[in-house]
Amino acid sequence: MREIRVLVRLQVDECEPDAKIDLETMQDAAVDAVENAVRHAEDNGFSHTYADELSIGFVDAVLYEEDMDGEDLDEE
Secondary structure (H helix, E strand, C coil), X not given: CCCCCCCCCCCCCCCCCCCCCCHHHHHHHHHHHHHHHHHHHHHHCCXXXXXXXXXXXXXXXXXXXXXXXXXXXXXX
């Protein structure tokens, strides 16, 4: 088994124009949304080119962070 990491980028906007949601809440919601979407897809079976040769299973969804020097910080 190999673990492959895939970077997913999301756009997060407040539904109400005058709502002020803090960054941490937006980050938590984004991670939760990705995890829920992937788990739902996993329950239905991932569709991909090599489905007859490869089985793909979900491991985890974590917040991707980048420090001010441009280096990647990966929460684990």
